[in-house]
Amino acid sequence: MYRGDITRLDTDAIVNAANSGLLGGGGVDGAIHRAGGPEILEACRRLRATSLPDGLPTGEAVITTGGRLPARYVIHTVGPVWNGGHRQEPALLASCYQNSLRLAAENNLRSVAFPGISTGIYGYPKPEAARIAVREIRAFLEQHEQPQEVVLVAFDEEAYRLLEHTAR
């Protein structure tokens, strides 16, 4: 676990809580594009122009360069917008973690860091989201050799305490 700004981490990849358009936004998405520079946006535009003309569906993930970030790669995933919990939000959020980790494994990445996908602008309740994150990461690590290290990033003290409690 790490408390602070995910863009400072030098894990092999950091995960971005993106939107389907993949062309940037607020929150951690804005911070990643600002810190990583234009190369990331260029890579996202290429994806939109080729394999993802309609954007990235909720629950899925793609990988791009990390541009000027300390991390070599950014894995972009689109979390569900919280709508009360009866629109497949838990399954979609679990898919975000599974698909991001699968991409990390396929690219033979040793370490990857996640923000709390969907827990900002998309309004997912943080305790439930933390439980899903911890459960999915543990399940994946048990079944795969890579990544070897997964860091959960809390942006503030309260989120950090919640993660500590959830991972116990």
Ligand code: AR6
């Ligand atoms: N480092 C680590 N965590 C951060 C950082 C940072 N620099 N900045 C924010 N967080 P959000 P979402 C935390 O809103 O809910 C964007 O506009 C934040 O405290 O970034 O999935 C996208 O383009 C929260 O716990 O993502 C989408 O349109 C978590 O990261 C939409 O927001 C996620 O908050 C996605 O919403």
